[in-house]
Amino acid sequence: MSSRTQPQSAPLTRREIREARRAHEPKLRSLQAFASQLVRKPADADTGDDAQTVVFSTAGQPRRRDLRVAEGATAVHSRLTPRSTMLGVLGALALVAPITGVAQYVDHAAAATVGTEKNVLAPLDANAVAVATPETLTEDPVAIARAEAAAAASRAAEREALEKAEAEAAAKKAAEEKAAAEKAAAEAARQVVVPLPAGTFRNTSGYGGRNDPLGRGAAYSYHLGTDFAAPRNTPIHAAAAGTVVHAGAGKDGRSSNLVVIEHNIGGETFYTWYVHMYNDGVYVSAGQKVAAGEVIGGVGSNGNSTGNHLHFEVHLADDSTIEPLAWLQQHGAKDVSQL
Known part of the structure; x- marks a missing residue:
């Protein structure tokens, strides 16, 4: 309007x-x-409008x-x-x-x-x-059903693919974590530590032949370990990860008390011995698992000893002994503060 x-x-x-x-x-x-x-x-003759x-x-x-x-x-x-x-x-x-x-x-x-x-x-x-007829009324019901079935199948395939990808990712992550843990464990197993902290000891008697300080003759003239003089109850650390196989009274002629730990380093078996602790200076027991650097006892002067010190030995699988300081150096022993 x-x-x-x-x-x-x-x-x-x-x-x-x-x-x-x-x-x-x-x-x-x-x-x-x-x-x-x-x-x-x-009208019949008109030519105009x-x-x-x-x-x-x-x-x-x-x-x-x-x-x-x-x-x-x-x-x-x-x-x-x-x-x-x-x-x-x-x-x-x-x-x-x-x-x-x-x-x-x-x-x-x-x-x-x-x-x-x-x-x-x-x-x-x-x-x-x-106003037109709705498309849903003109569509073929069979075609609609087929389209819905195809869409459902597509969604199912997508879910299956997603679940498979997630499972593969989870498996890969688990394998990576396992490999990292095994690598860390292997590195830890190879880790070797000096048994006493740096600055707390001095080497007073090396491995090999010597005059017995107690005057017991030629039978005691060969020293099977090395002595680290240190104040009483200075912490003694496990030289490597392993299992305690003996803790307590001395054996094989060694003075009471002592601790023996079995190690597997790079596929080789070693035993480390820690001698001259007092009864209250033994902190572990047989069968116990220990880590490299873990405190296992305190320095003492128990048994055949002239003062507070740690007598430290390294044995091979056949129970023969080797030079402890050379073994520590060979395995790149670190001070406990570096762990």
Whole structure:
């Protein structure tokens, strides 16, 4: 509907209408006389455009009744003679124009707007066309079922692939962790430590032949270990990881007390001996697992000893002995503070 506001005027009284008709009667008669002189060719000889336009003077959209009147007027046009048509139009203009005031004012912009507006039935037709049958009603149920089955199979395959990938990743991680643990364990197994902390001891008697400090003769002239003099209860550390095979009273002629630990280093078996602890200086027991550097006792002077010291021996698998300091150096022994 056009938004233009038509000018408003006061309604005419009956007297004003009668006066307007009397004032325009001469004009009407002259127009009728002029129309009677017009001569028009027959309809079958027309070469121009004979279409007649019917104009409705309305402020809003045309009504269905107006549309039907327009269609009827178009149909009647074919039955009217040119002369009667012209006279009717001129007569209508002569009567209506003075009364409604159209002759005095014509809003050309409003008329153009009304003439170009769409038919009010067009939106109804457009809506009727836009309403279509839902796609779900036109689809093939079998095709839908197949599509859903294919989608479900695809999702199942994706889940299976994801679970497989996760399982492989977990297995790989577990294998890496196991390998790292085994490597760490192997490194720890190869780790060798000096049995007393640096700065707490001094070497007073080496491995090999010597004069027995207690004067017991040639039977005691060969020293099977090395002596580390240190204050009493200085911590004694396991030289390597292993299993305690003896802890307590002396054996094989060794003074009480002593600790013996079995080691496997690089595939070789060794035994380390720690001698001269007091009863309260033995901190482990047989069968106990110990790590390299773990404290196993305290320095003492128990048995055949002239002072507080650690008698340290290294035995091979056949129970033969080797030089302890050379064995420590061969295996890259570290101070316990470096662990």
